[in-house]
Amino acid sequence: MITTDSSAPCARCAAATVTVHGALPWCPQCEWNLGRFEPARRVPEFGVRVVDRWTHQVAYRLARRQFADLSQRTLDRPMLSAARLVTVTASLLLLAAVVLLAAFGVWLVLYDFPRVTILFGIIALALAFTLRPRLGRLDPTIDVLSRQTAPTLFAVVDQVAAATGAPAPHIIAVDQSVSAYTTSVGIRRRRVLCLGLPLWAVLPPPQRIALLGHELGHFVNGDVRRGLLTQPAFTMLGTTADLIRPVNTATTGVGEILAALVQAIAARVLYLLHLLLVWTGQRDAQRAEYLADELAATAAGSTAVADLMDTLLATDVIDMVIRREARAGRGLNDWHTAVAQARTTSTAQAPLLRQLSIRDEVSLFASHPPTGLRTRMLTARPHREPAVTLTTSQTERIDAELTNQYQRLQRNLGLE
Structure with a gap:
């Protein structure tokens, strides 16, 4: 529920403060107190309250600073930022x-x-x-589709790829997660697009195009996380720290104790260096997410991408509703109805949930900017009209092509 507290006005502009979902109040006008650290609402990152508070404050400032910087620039191509330069140099x-x-x-x-x-x-x-560096391999749990069995879906993906200037994926697959992702696998770097069925099933047609545009945008947005040559910056030092970390066994001799101490210190130093590289790389990864959103807007239009952001804020609700409907033996049409009803009841909360996401989602480890800032970035830029439109008949044909996958998902969720 949304609560407005007129008795505790904003210390900066005197407007009434608000809260939603029991969060600490903040000002919806000037966002005073929005950056407060709430340990009860976050998963501990280091497990030490003082350290977690400090890293949250640093991440909050970095996220706001990056947004302010990028909102003044064009996002039509990858940029050679300091974070990207450090990550590439360290990887090489x-x-x-x-x-x-x-x-x-x-x-x-x-x-x-x-x-x-x-x-x-x-x-x-x-x-x-x-x-x-790992070449990557297909997740064995995904269900790979073919152009013969899902021709409409493949055709729409081709349209979105052309609109965003991205290469089409070699492989399109689905899984049972409430998400979507792209990756490249194997020595030939085959491009993979995987759509989470629970999310895909309940998205309106414009948001489906927005999701495809964002994911395909990762093939051309210069994301350092996906480069084979930049992979070492995100994995190598952490792997080395794990390899040399002393095993927890009883040590009796002085030499064994000293050796274990040296190993522990070396492992800790390497792990800290690993964290520094990850933190640096994630700054550029967040920049890449903003660019992927911009590419999605070229295909689906700004409004559809902004609506998708609101949907992503409610993935936990979507997951809960679909599981409830599946356990009751209800199918795809009932999922659409139930999720639409849940979204309607939360419409009034959407502006505040976007603001609250800036507090809740910032992290030095986050690969994505807060959802609320991603929506602001879209609305701050020139409005784009959709270049690709998914018709009702196309939507129905795609869902018909995925009938077997939907039925399998329904059975699996119904058994949980």
Whole structure:
């Protein structure tokens, strides 16, 4: 429920403060107190209240500063930001270290073969293999579709790809999550688009185009998280820290204790460096999300993308409603009706939920900007009309093509 408190006016502009879902009050006009840290509403990141409060405040300031900076620029192409430059440089250095480690391992194996150095060479090669960038593989739980069985869906995806200037995915799949994602897998870097059926099922046609536009935008928005050469910055130091962290076993000798201490210190230092690189990389990842939203607007129009943002704020409600309907034996049409009713009752809360998301969703670990700021970025830019329209008949044909997948989802949710 929305609560307005006139007895506790804003300390900055004297307007009445508001709250929703029991959050600490803030001013809806000037957003005084919006950046407050609420440990009861957040999952602890470090488990130390003082540290979590500080990182939240830093993340809040960074998110607002990035929004202010990007809202004054064009978002028509990836930018060479400081965060991107640091991430790419660190990744190249770490990748070079892996190559040198592998070369050193080969030299140890072949040096004056056979000798005892072969053992150290094998260890070096094994470590280099463990730290290598991953090519990725298809999630075995997804259901891969074909152009023959889902021709309308593939045709619409092709239209959206053309409108956003993105390459079409090689693989389109669905799963049972309330989300969607794109990735590239294998040595040939085959592009994959995966749509979460519970989310896709209840989206109105314009928002379906918006979702496709955003996800396909990741193929051209320069997201550093998806580059094979930039992967080491997000994984290598963390993997190394896990490898050298001492095992919790009883140590008796002085040498064992000292060795465990050195391992623990080294692992902690590497882990902190890993966090710094992740935090830096996520700044550029959030920039890429804003660009993906802009590309989505070129396909679906600004209004549809903004509406999609409001829907994403309610994914927990969507999940709950669909599960309830599935357990009652109700199908796709009933899902649409139930979710539409739930969304109607929350319409009045939407502006405040967007504001509250800025408090709740900021994090140094977040790969996405707060949903409320993403909506503001869209509305702050020139309005775009849709370039791709999903007709009623196309929507019905797509849902008919996914009948088997919907029925499987209904059965699985009904058994939970």
